[in-house]
Every structure is written in structure tokens, then in C-alpha cells.
Amino acid sequence: MTSIDVFTLFPSWFDWFAEQRHVRNASALGLELRAIDLRETTPLRAGQVDDTPYGGGAGMVIRVDVVEAALRERYGEDAAQVRGRRRVIALAAGGRQFDDALADELAEGGDLTLLCGRYEGFDERVHEHLASDVVSIGPYVLSGGELAAMVVCDAVIRKLPGALGDEESAVEESFSPALGGAPEYPHYTRPVEWRGHRVPDVLLSGNHAEIGAWRRARSAERGERRGP
Ligand code: ADE
Numbered sequence: 192m193t194s195i196d197v198f199t200l201f202p203s204w205f206d207w208f209a210e211q212r213h214v215r216n217a218s219a220l221g222l223e224l225r226a227i228d229l230r231e232t233t234p235l236r237a238g239q240v241d242d243t244p245y246g247g248g249a250g251m252v253i254r255v256d257v258v259e260a261a262l263r264e265r266y267g268e269d270a271a272q273v274r275g276r277r278r279v280i281a282l283a284a285g286g287r288q289f290d291d292a293l294a295d296e297l298a299e300g301g302d303l304t305l306l307c308g309r310y311e312g313f314d315e316r317v318h319e320h321l322a323s324d325v326v327s328i329g330p331y332v333l334s335g336g337e338l339a340a341m342v343v344c345d346a347v348i349r350k351l352p353g354a355l356g357d358e359e360s361a362v363e364e365s366f367s368p369a370l371g372g373a374p375e376y377p378h379y380t381r382p383v384e385w386r387g388h389r390v391p392d393v394l395l396s397g398n399h400a401e402i403g404a405w406r407r408a409r410s411a412e413r414g415e416r417r418g419p
Contacts, residue, residue, distance in 0.1 A: 192222070192297070192298060192299075192300060192301060192302055192303060192347070192351070193221055193222060193302060194222070194223045194224075194225070194277075194302040194303070195222070195223070195224045195225070195302070195303045195304075195305065195344060195347075195348075196225050196227055196265060196302075196303070196304045196305070197224070197225065197226045197304075197307065197340050197344070198229055198258070198262075198304070198305070198306050198307060199227070199228070199229065199307040199336070199337055199340070200228070200229055200230060200240065200307070200309050201307075201335070202226035202227065202228045203226075204226070204337050204341075205337075205341070206226075208224075208341050208344065213345075213348055213349050213354045214344075216353060216354050216355075216356075217348045217351045217353070217354040220351070220352070220353045220354075222348065222351065224344065224348075227261065229253070229257055229258070229261050231261075232257075232260045232261045232263075232264040232265075233257045233260060233261075234256060234257070234260050235254070235256075235257065240253055240254065240257045241253050241254060241257075241309070241310055244311065248311075249311075250310050250311035251311060252311050252312065252313065252314050253308055253309060253310065253312065253313045253314065253317070255313070255314040255316040255317050255320075255321070258270070258306060258313065258321055259271075259321065262279075262304075262321060270321055271320055271321060273321070274321065274322065274323040276301075276302075277301055277302040277303065277304055278297065278300060278301065278302070278304065278323050278324065279304040279306065279321060279322045279323045279324070280303065280304065280305050280322060280323065280324045280325070280326050280343070281306040281308065281313055281317055281318055281321075281322040281326070281336075282307055282308060282325075282326055282327070282328075282336030282339040282340055282343070283308055283312050283313065283318070283325050283326075283327060283336065284312075284327050284330070284331070284332045284333070285325070286324070286325035286326045286327040287324065287325060287326055287327065288326075288327055288328075288329070288330075289327065289328045289329075289339075289342070289343060289346070290366065291346070291365070291366035291372075292366075292372075293326070294343075294346040294347050294350060295350065297343070297347045298347045298348075298350035298351055303347070305336075305340040306321075306322060306336065307336030307337045307339070307340050308335060308336045309334070309335040309336070310335075326339075326343065327339070328342045328343070363375075370407070370410045371410075371411070371414070373410045373411055373413060373414030374410060374413040374414060374417060375410060375413075376405075376406035376407070376409040376410040377409055379391070379394060383395065391405070393405045
């Protein structure tokens, strides 16, 4: 993947994110992360992007024609065609749960577009006709998709080759295939004893086979405790 475009009403939120080390590393290696303001291309007057929901109810809904105009302007083609070329992910609390497998899929796949909703989210036709996926970062409601988009970007970008200082560190970690999808084993560092709590002896043994077996066992144990 070489490009992530984030469509949002708060592009400046991503300035901070873009400055973080792994994102800068990935950018130096060719990743282009861009935050695009939905208001800049809105076809409505006075920067309007949302409207009241048909059928009544609280809150406002981001209009489909606003998202359409932003995609058309950015990609120079019919907005409904964009998802045929690059993954277009709308962030919404009710979407498919984001997980490590999806992060892998996105990191290994092509360019990415993230659509951040606000208020009550998007008009359903954004999900149906402009997005390729609707993704949630968890069963709770955020005030918008921006933090969710950052979570997705963070989890994906750290998997890109060269984003982390140490190439190995994204391989054997929580939920990775290397650990059978289980959470990661516990880590310890100095001091070897703290308030009477010692680091497990096996980790000090220098026996890599035993250390490996101990780690896999702890990881599996944590996976069982967590449940499916
Ligand atoms: N927008 C509001 N809540 C969200 C969530 N949990 N995940 C993704 N986008 C959201």
C-alpha cells in the first residue's frame, strides 16, 4: 500500500498523527497519508455537509452528495467507481469489527480511503454505494470516525515493512498468526526482582527452546482466559 486518504471534517487532527515516528518512517519509505476536508468540496452553500434525518430523530447525517463530490474531486472519476480500484472504508460503530486479520489484509493490499463520519454518521447510501467496507473499532459510540480512522491507520502502518525500527516486532505479537491468534505472552525487563516479585527463571535461563515453549504456553493460556 502506498497511499491512505482520510476524508474528514477535522483534517488538522491528523497533523499530530502524521508526526509520530512509525508514520514518519513509513512516509520516508513512500507512504502518502493525506487528510482531506469534506467541506472543501461540498456542493452545498456555506460549507454545509450534513442534514436532518428523514423520518425525524436527533442529530444530523452527513450527506451522500457531499461524500460523492469529495471522492470525485480527489480521484477524478465517478465516486461510485472508486471502490473498484481502492478499498474505501467508512468508519461507523455498527460496522464489521476491526481486528488484526483485517489490519494484515489492509497492510498487504492496495491503496486505502477512510471516510470519517460525524454526528449520526453517514447517509446509508454512502455505505451501500460508495464504500467497499463499513468498519467499527469496537462496540461503543465515538463522537466521530476520526479516532477510529487513526486506530486503523496505526494498526496498518506499523505492519508496513520498515515502519517499526525492529522488523521482527510486528511478527510475533498479540493476535498474530505466529501466536495462533492469541494475545501476546508477558514481557519482563530489569530489575530481576521488584518488591519480592521475580522475573520467571526460565527467561533468565538462556535456553531459547524452553523460553519459546514457555512463551507459547503463556500466550495460549491468555487466549483461553479471554474466550472466543
Ligand atoms: N464512529 C463512531 N463510533 C465508531 C466506532 N466505534 N468505530 C468506528 N467508527 C465510529
